[in-house]
Amino acid sequence: MTPANDPQPASYRSHGGIGPASERLTYRRIYPLRMLGMGLGAVLLGSVLHDNQSPAWMWWLLGVTALVWPQLAYLLARHSADPYQAEVRNLLIDSAIAGMWVPLLHFNLLPCVVMALITTYDKFSTGIKRLWLHSLPGMAGMCLLMTLLLRPEPRLESSLLVVVCTLPLLIVHGLAVSTSSYRLIRTVAQQNRELESLRRTDAQTGLVARSHWQDQAKLSLERFHASGSPACLLMIDIDHFKSINDLHGHTVGDEVIHAVGQVILDCVRAHDHAGRYGGDEFAVVLSGTRAADALAIAERIRSRIAALHLRDQPDLHLTSSIGLAQAAPHQSGLREWINDADAALYRAKNAGRNQVADHEAQTSHAAPTAPVVQTH
Numbered sequence: 001m002t003p004a005n006d007p008q009p010a011s012y013r014s015h016g017g018i019g020p021a022s023e024r025l026t027y028r029r030i031y032p033l034r035m036l037g038m039g040l041g042a043v044l045l046g047s048v049l050h051d052n053q054s055p056a057w058m059w060w061l062l063g064v065t066a067l068v069w070p071q072l073a074y075l076l077a078r079h080s081a082d083p084y085q086a087e088v089r090n091l092l093i094d095s096a097i098a099g100m101w102v103p104l105l106h107f108n109l110l111p112c113v114v115m116a117l118i119t120t121y122d123k124f125s126t127g128i129k130r131l132w133l134h135s136l137p138g139m140a141g142m143c144l145l146m147t148l149l150l151r152p153e154p155r156l157e158s159s160l161l162v163v164v165c166t167l168p169l170l171i172v173h174g175l176a177v178s179t180s181s182y183r184l185i186r187t188v189a190q191q192n193r194e195l196e197s198l199r200r201t202d203a204q205t206g207l208v209a210r211s212h213w214q215d216q217a218k219l220s221l222e223r224f225h226a227s228g229s230p231a232c233l234l235m236i237d238i239d240h241f242k243s244i245n246d247l248h249g250h251t252v253g254d255e256v257i258h259a260v261g262q263v264i265l266d267c268v269r270a271h272d273h274a275g276r277y278g279g280d281e282f283a284v285v286l287s288g289t290r291a292a293d294a295l296a297i298a299e300r301i302r303s304r305i306a307a308l309h310l311r312d313q314p315d316l317h318l319t320s321s322i323g324l325a326q327a328a329p330h331q332s333g334l335r336e337w338i339n340d341a342d343a344a345l346y347r348a349k350n351a352g353r354n355q356v357a358d359h360e361a362q363t364s365h366a367a368p369t370a371p372v373v374q375t376h
């Protein structure tokens with residue numbers, strides 16, 4: 001007797017996601033569902049009225065329930081100052097109408113239970129907290145009122161006609177609920193995938209975000225401990241980045257971070273893990289790579305950063321310092337590995353920046369002609 005479950009809430013179509021109840025519960029969307037639900041409910045009620053040889057006024061009441069009420073509900077919501085609240089009220093009236101019909105059907109068990117259950121299920125499917133609970137007093141109240149007014153004699157048994165007429169409502173409602181759940185599950189799964197991808201990616205650079213990078217780096221170190229598969233860690237820091245922000249503004253600073261991120265991505269292989277460690281610091285795990293090869297990659301990154309030119313900032317010259325640490329037996333965890341790479345990075349900074357320092361070698365590889373770092 002209430003609108004059948006909506007298989008595709010409007011918010012799926014508008015935003016590709018599950019929106020708030022106020023978006024889903026619009027009178028335009030509810031109207032055809034209420035018409036369908038009331039129509040199928042009328043078939044069921046009509047079969048009981050037929051069996052009971054009910055008086056003409058009950059048939060009129062059935063007509064009002066199935067044909068007039070959906071139009072009235074639509075108009076009430078449409079012309080209300082708050083269509084959402086009006087639609088919530090309409091849903092509560094749906095339940096009261098279902099309650100009203102229970103005594104009119106002489107408590108015929110099958111249609112009364114089906115009607116009350118479907119009406120209550122529909123309240124759940126709105127996603128509005130406790131709406132189903134709020135619908136119960138109206139349903140019970142109308143049932144009691146009509147019982148007191150008419151004092152109907154209970155006729156609990158259902159004829160075959162009533163059983164058959166219950167089927168369309170059950171089948172259509174069941175299908176609608178299943179379709180709705182299926183779409184909901186798919187939407188939630190898709191949104192979870194998108195959330196996971198957002199969690200893994202640093203939006204500013206497109207590199208892997210820190211927490212996910214740490215997971216990957218831990219795996220590389222574990223692989224080294226388990227099988228001896230070599231791996232190198234690069235910590236890359238843009239030199240004097242604070243003064244770039246101070247002199248050119250944070251927007252330019254953001255562009256620099258983005259550009260450096262692209263350089264790093266360009267210089268590493270698909271199976272390496274390049275991440276934004278935080279601020280102007282980047283971290284790369286070079287899998288299956290020994291220090292000598294890692295040094296060459298680090299040097300390539302350093303020289304490509306030094307050659308970077310931002311289109312709108314032709315005078316801005318960038319340099320970077322890079323610390324390199326090969327995975328080693330004494331590194332029991334990622335922390336120790338990062339500490340080694342950090343120590344090398346600070347050595348590169350202290351030795352004048354714009355260079356790569358290898359933790360193992362305890363030496364720094366300065367740029368051939370160490371350029372003066374200009375940030376303005």
Ligand SMILES: Nc1nc2c(ncn2[C@@H]2O[C@H](COP(=O)(O)OP(=O)(O)OP(=O)(O)O)[C@@H](O)[C@H]2O)c(=O)[nH]1
Nearest residue numbers: 237238239240241242243245250251253254279280
């Ligand atoms: N524009 C911009 N600035 C950031 C971002 N994240 C961090 N910063 C700034 O980056 C600056 C980092 O500066 P420091 O860590 O002091 O290092 P530095 O100036 O590069 O100095 P050295 O590393 O010693 O060469 C800080 O001022 C941060 O506020 C960001 O996403 N965008």
